Amino acid sequence: MSYDNNNIFAKVLRGEIPCKKIYEDEFVLSFYDINPQKKIHALVIPKGKYTDLDDFNNNASSDEIAGFFRGVSKVANKLGISIDKGNGYRALANIGENGGQEVPHLHFHLFGGEKIGKMVE
Numbered sequence: 848m849s850y851d852n853n854n855i856f857a858k859v860l861r862g863e864i865p866c867k868k869i870y871e872d873e874f875v876l877s878f879y880d881i882n883p884q885k886k887i888h889a890l891v892i893p894k895g896k897y898t899d900l901d902d903f904n905n906n907a908s909s910d911e912i913a914g915f916f917r918g919v920s921k922v923a924n925k926l927g928i929s930i931d932k933g934n935g936y937r938a939l940a941n942i943g944e945n946g947g948q949e950v951p952h953l954h955f956h957l958f959g960g961e962k963i964g965k966m967v968e
């Protein structure tokens with residue numbers, strides 16, 4: 848699938864749509880999900896134009912990949928849900944149609960602040 852420059856998260860990255868920012872650096876932007884499913888529900892997205900996790904892993908540079916996954920842990924730390932600061936969390940990426948991905952820009956959901964429960968319905 849080619850990258851759609853008009854997807855919602857591309858617009859958030861360009862500042863065309865506001866977000867409740869949690870963290871930003873050279874590689875990632877993190878903000879609260881607009882429709883939280885748990886007490887804490889954050890999203891972490893790479894700055895680069897990648898549709899999903901496979902696109903990212905196949906095409907991003909090693910620096911982008913390291914920066915992204917380090918960013919996930921920085922966000923968890925900042926939110927106080929990491930193992931060392933809190934009680935842990937769930938990181939989840941939906942990939943493609945069967946994975947239930949709605950926005951075609953790679954994102955990880957971070958759920959925390961309470962017990963997250965069953966892994967899948």
Ligand code: AMP
Binds near residue numbers: 866882947
């Ligand atoms: P997914 O189904 O994995 O693609 O998840 C997309 C997520 O993006 C959903 O949890 C939505 O609630 C969330 N979402 C959609 N639009 C926005 C927005 N403008 N700001 C924050 N989160 C959003």
